[in-house]
């Protein structure tokens with residue numbers, strides 16, 4: 104019972120912290136400029152936002168990323184998110200199911216998502232270190248299409264009640280990936296992956312990577328807020344900024360590999376830049392939590408996503424791309440801190456290659 108009360112309080116405080124804190128640190132997408140083609144030879148009516156991810160067709164490249172579950176408050180939030188996902192054709196991940204697998208009491212805070220959106224693309228979520236049996240149960244609980252395994256070492260360290268021992272996690276990933284019935288996504292939660300980190304996850308069996316870059320929701324700040332601690336501002340920019348992380352991972356894994364860009368994706372411009380840099384889809388969490396727990400009526404939520412979709416469509420036409428994946432064949436220029444980062448990290452070839460991609464000249 105004590106565990107349940109603590110968990111309910113923790114989940115609630117995470118939501119309150121995200122509402123109270125602003126994004127800091129900077130994703131680096133300001134350094135990225137997409138190049139228009141001037142003569143696109145396209146009709147706006149032909150443009151599609153359909154996106155392929157791990158063998159599924161998504162109606163939109165935007166994914167509602169993992170947030171909550173395991174409490175009554177979470178059940179209400181997840182139902183609203185699932186209705187929003189269904190209305191707008193968005194894939195959706197649930198928050199960590201680790202707790203629900205221990206006590207069946209709050210399972211409905213997760214199953215509500217499948218009940219509300221029977222034919223939607225859903226993503227299960229467990230923490231690093233989950234074993235194969237727990238991972239399969241997390242998938243089965245919501246009839247998930249994919250499984251996210253989140254790596255949140257920074258959060259655990261800053262959480263008073265968090266884990267302290269991180270031995271053996273890659274072995275667990277290997278075990279889960281080789282036995283679970285759906286593709287596995289290895290996911291950071293806001294401190295970003297380097298290319299090397301992503302390669303280690305892939306070597307251990309991850310079939311997709313969610314880079315979880317720095318510049319959006321920061322769980323170091325969230326945990327400090329919960330404890331009433333003043334945070335050394337350096338922690339606001341701890342980690343790999345999303346744009347730099349994406350450049351590293353896309354360069355190392357290649358443009359065909361399924362990469363989800365997340366961490367501070369806030370606009371259609373961010374989404375289009377991320378896809379052009381190499382992502383197959385993008386995840387958004389914090390802003391949606393603020394929207395669904397605030398006073399916004401459903402129509403306001405729908406307008407928010409429609410604006411993002413509208414912007415991506417405009418950018419597709421301007422870049423001469425009929426579908427989202429074609430953005431990866433169009434040019435972009437990366438300047439400033441992100442270019443310096445990628446250069447000193449040995450990714451100069453990637454910087455040059457993405458700057459010189461062009462649609463075929465007839």
Ligand SMILES: Cc1cc2nc3c(=O)[nH]c(=O)nc-3n(C[C@H](O)[C@H](O)[C@H](O)COP(=O)(O)O)c2cc1C
Pocket residue numbers: 117118121168169170171197198199228251252253290291292293315318319320365366367368386387388389390392
């Ligand atoms: C309230 C809240 C709870 C979250 N809980 C989880 C979780 O249980 N599992 C997980 O993998 N990520 C969790 N995340 C992290 C997000 O999925 C995402 O990786 C991170 O917030 C960065 O994206 P953003 O900048 O768009 O918020 C949570 C995020 C928020 C805002």
